[in-house]
Amino acid sequence: MHILLAEDNRDLADALWKLLRSNGYVVDVVHDGASADAVIAAQSFDLIILDLNLPELDGLDVLRAMRSRQNGAPVLILTARGSAEERVRGLDLGADDYMIKPFDVGEFEARIRVLLRRHAGLRSSTVRYGELSFDLTSRSFSTGDGALDLPARELGLLEVLMLRAGKVITKESIIQSMTAFDDDLSANAIEQYVSRLRKRLNPYGLTVRTARGIGYFLEKTVSDK
Secondary structure: OEEEEEOOOHHHHHHHHHHHHHOOOEEEEEOOHHHHHHHHHHOOOOEEEEOOOOOOOOHHHHHHHHHHOOOOOOEEEEEOOOOHHHHHHHHHOOOOEEEEOOOOHHHHHHHHHHHHHHHOOOOOOEEEEOOEEEEOOOOEEEEOOEEEOOOHHHHHHHHHHHOOOOOOEEHHHHHHHHOOOOOOOOHHHHHHHHHHHHHHHHHHOEEEEEEOOOEEEEEEOOOOO
């Protein structure tokens, strides 16, 4: 899952970047509103964490601009501007949640999980497809045989496919969900990870199908009993 953090306090941004990365998220950081607006216009994110007191362009203006472009990515406002009026303005402009600094880290992490779950159209933190289960809280996969241990890249790919099981996901969307600005992930590398996942999932009646010229999708190879 790919998160954009727009925060001008560099110490806080660095601390949150480390926290989110430790939870397995792909994270990019920008420190001003103009950069946030440009990046959001050019790339897809699964979640945007947005400070309001950004230089060059206010966070509310960033939010207003992205919603005017019909960008539906969930937005968590994280700011010291905590008046009722500010909260109402942010929510009315399309923010999905609003946290005031200082904040509790555990609650921050929980709110992120809730927003990602809602955006994926899920009501539970556990996703099941055939014999495979995915726990969004721990970001771990399991089957009837126990935990399914995966290298980070394969886990990230399977997460993207699992959250939209049965639906085709383009290679570009997969790469954007799995890479930060400074990462390099080619279409050929994705094909290699797909090949490895097919071998791992085959014993559980699942596979990754190729939609030629488009992307991939997770599919059951055996019917549910």
